Amino acid sequence: MKISQRPSPNFDDRTLPITNLILHYTGMKTGAEALARMCDPAAKVSAHYMVEEDGRIFQLVAEDKRAWHAGVSEWQGETNINSNSIGIEIVNGGHDWPLAEGRLPPFPDVQINAVIALSKAIFKRHGELTVLGHSDIAPARKIDPGEHFPWAGLAAAGLGYWPEVQSEDRRVLFEEGSRDRGVAITQRGLAHIGYGARVTGVMDDATKLIIEALQRRYRPDQIDGKVDIQTMDVIKALTEHMSARRS
Ligand SMILES: [Zn+2]
Structure with a gap:
């Protein structure tokens, strides 16, 4: 797996062990714009990795440092999620950049396969982490990586749990x-x-x-x-x- 280094100044020191893997979509028009923003010291945002639509992987922050991707958030009672997580930004226009027909832009297979390979490499270094979406940890503020993100496919590849639910009853x-x-x-x-x-x-x-x-x-x-x-x-x-x- 080839990873290009694109260092961001937007990080500081961790204060907690790594337990979570947080997945985001970039929600911008292009990956290049997202990369530029995450490397801009004025923006004060970053992630450890960004995965392009064609599967190229960029590393912006070292895994032992705290990247700034979660914002105000909470999981299992812990609110300092930046400190206990690794963040991956997945290039996708999301809800702000829908396709012409109004559909949400798909995540290409080559991109998802890169996210899976990267996540598995991260698990090898840190043990199995809890896989979460930004919307899970900040439900009042965030809806990424979006309902079009292939969570079931990720779970089938060993990333995260997928509940088998029989009921079709929506009363x-x-x-x-x-x-x-x-x-x-x-x-x-x-x-x-x-x-x-x-x-x-x-x-x-x-x-x-x-x-x-x-x-x-x-x-x-x-x-x-x-x-x-x-x-x-x-x-x-x-x-x-x-x-x-x-x-
Ligand atoms: Zn996000």
Whole structure:
């Protein structure tokens, strides 16, 4: 795997061990623009790596340094995600640069294969990391890498967990404003998975945005922030997976 060095000044020292791998899309018109921005000291943003649409890989920040890609974020109660993660920016125009027909731009296979190879090399150096999207750790602010990102394909390649959910039932259990003991149970489940959920017993805006983040990743054809039976099954499967990993 060939990696081109393109050093960015936008980093500092880590204060935590590396446990997470955070995937982003660049959300800009071109990879060249994203690369220039991440190397601009005034922008104060960076990532460890950027993967171009044609599969070329650039390294901007050394893995033992803290790159600045996560911003205000939370996972498993930790808010200093830049310190405990490696960040990969994947070149994709995303929601700001849709195709002419309004579709989200696809991630080419050659690009995804490069992301998989790079991630596996990172796992060899640091052990298996938790694979997260920017939207998972900052659901109120971020929607990248987007519902068009091939999470199931990544999981099939050994990166991240994909829950097998049988239910096709999308009858709504809780929506915005719902107040129910089941909402508290749902929020507890989301927090157990790792999301920055607070147990309020009410389907508040923060909870709705977390549900949207979860659907964006695991049920991308319907992102409405409502807890339906199928979404609940996804939460259950992820919660059980987390419990199995911890025991
Ligand atoms: Zn991002």
